[in-house]
Amino acid sequence: MELILFYIASTVAILATVFALTRSNAAHALIYLIVSLLAVAVIFFLLGAPFAAALEVVIYAGAIMVLFVFVIMMLNLGEEGDQRERQRMHPAVWIGPSILSAVLLIEMLLVIVNVDGPQTGALIGAKQVGLTLFGPYVLAVEIASMLLLAGLVGAYHVGRRFRLSEPAEEDKKNQEQA
Amino acid sequence: MEGLAIPLNHVLIVATLLFITGLAGIMFRRNIIFILMSLEVMLNSAGLAFVAAGTAWQQADGQVIFMLILTVAAAEVSVGLGLVLQIQRRFRTLDMDQATRLNS
Numbered sequence A: 001m002e003l004i005l006f007y008i009a010s011t012v013a014i015l016a017t018v019f020a021l022t023r024s025n026a027a028h029a030l031i032y033l034i035v036s037l038l039a040v041a042v043i044f045f046l047l048g049a050p051f052a053a054a055l056e057v058v059i060y061a062g063a064i065m066v067l068f069v070f071v072i073m074m075l076n077l078g079e080e081g082d083q084r085e086r087q088r089m090h091p092a093v094w095i096g097p098s099i100l101s102a103v104l105l106i107e108m109l110l111v112i113v114n115v116d117g118p119q120t121g122a123l124i125g126a127k128q129v130g131l132t133l134f135g136p137y138v139l140a141v142e143i144a145s146m147l148l149l150a151g152l153v154g155a156y157h158v159g160r161r162f163r164l165s166e167p168a169e170e171d172k173k174n175q176e177q178a
Numbered sequence B: 001m002e003g004l005a006i007p008l009n010h011v012l013i014v015a016t017l018l019f020i021t022g023l024a025g026i027m028f029r030r031n032i033i034f035i036l037m038s039l040e041v042m043l044n045s046a047g048l049a050f051v052a053a054g055t056a057w058q059q060a061d062g063q064v065i066f067m068l069i070l071t072v073a074a075a076e077v078s079v080g081l082g083l084v085l086q087i088q089r090r091f092r093t094l095d096m097d098q099a100t101r102l103n104s
Helices: A001-024 A028-047 A050-075 A080-086 A092-113 A126-133 A138-159 A168-177 B009-028 B032-056 B061-091
Strands: none
Touching: A001 A028, A001 A092, A001 B009, A028 A050, A028 A092, A028 B009, A028 B032, A050 A092, A050 B032, A092 B061, A126 A138, A126 B032, A126 B061, A138 A168, A138 B061, B032 B061
């Protein structure tokens, strides 16, 4: 049975990804992308990796996608944004993602109802992952923390508001040096 | 290695299909937001392959590497979206073909 659930979830994942990358509106694409990530989380769960599934939902579909939403909302401010907001309420926009995520919801209910039904081959729980992560891989954790710090500093530096005259001045300086 | 219910081959096929979709997105889309989304899809598919392999061999290593991929994705997307804001401010467009100052 879990095989059928797996095929359904992977179909949803691939369909949602294809839809996401072929939209013209970035906000609509984002909805499909979130559905795709949720479908991959279902696949993780069926594979017997519940911790990875939880991380996928919390960090990918939660945190990273919220970053995308922030940037997209920052980019289309103004009257155009209002019009798009009205378009966003149109049923044609949300019906596709809703159907795909309803499929995932039905799968989850099925899994919950027959508790002893879907048996994944092997369960690798959070405890085992944690022991491995802070055992042999503790150096990788340090490197990941440094990477996150570098990402933080880099995002702060790149994202700050430069003065508008700055590019021209830079060009002059470059020409003088040349 | 007692009975992985889902064949590893099939999971790897799904991961490959997701990766190809992301690669095609990078190659065919010119909007930088969609390029970043395609990158996310590709990293995600790599993570799927890692988790599947980790389950197949009954090791937690796959999920550990998945968490590291998650970290890389988070760092990459935060810097990338900062770059999106800068490109929008300087060029007033999100079309990557317009941002060719290095090419000059």
